Amino acid sequence: MEKKLVIVLALATIAALSTLGANAQQASGANKQKVAENFKKADANGDGMLTRSEFERLIQLNAEANIGQAAQIVRFGRYDMAFNRIDADRNGLLTPQEFQAFAR
Ligand SMILES: [Ca+2]
Ligand SMILES: [Ca+2]
Numbered sequence: 472m473e474k475k476l477v478i479v480l481a482l483a484t485i486a487a488l489s490t491l492g493a494n495a496q497q498a499s500g501a502n503k504q505k506v507a508e509n510f511k512k513a514d515a516n517g518d519g520m521l522t523r524s525e526f527e528r529l530i531q532l533n534a535e536a537n538i539g540q541a542a543q544i545v546r547f548g549r550y551d552m553a554f555n556r557i558d559a560d561r562n563g564l565l566t567p568q569e570f571q572a573f574a575r
Pocket of ligand 2: 559569
């Protein structure tokens with residue numbers, strides 16, 4: 472009986488620790504979190520991918536949050552250049568994966 476309790480407690484501790492680990496990772500990637508948030512906001516039709524015009528909205532949101540080079544892209548109107556760089560498979564749509572790969 473007591474042995475069982477120890478095992479349950481140990482499992483609960485492991486679960487709690489891995490939750491903490493995940494939280495710590497999220498905190499260190501605060502910008503990433505914000506970019507993911509902005510990605511959702513910018514995705515007007517909610518298909519999980521960004522078109523060129525949805526991308527423009529994302530960059531504007533990122534610029535407001537002072538993330539990466541977004542402010543410069545807005546300032547110089549370099550949306551096309553940025554879009555083409557991030558769109559790794561050149562299908563005219565940005566997936567979160569393409570975006571994360573670029574932001575890394
Ligand atoms: Ca979309
Ligand atoms: Ca793509």
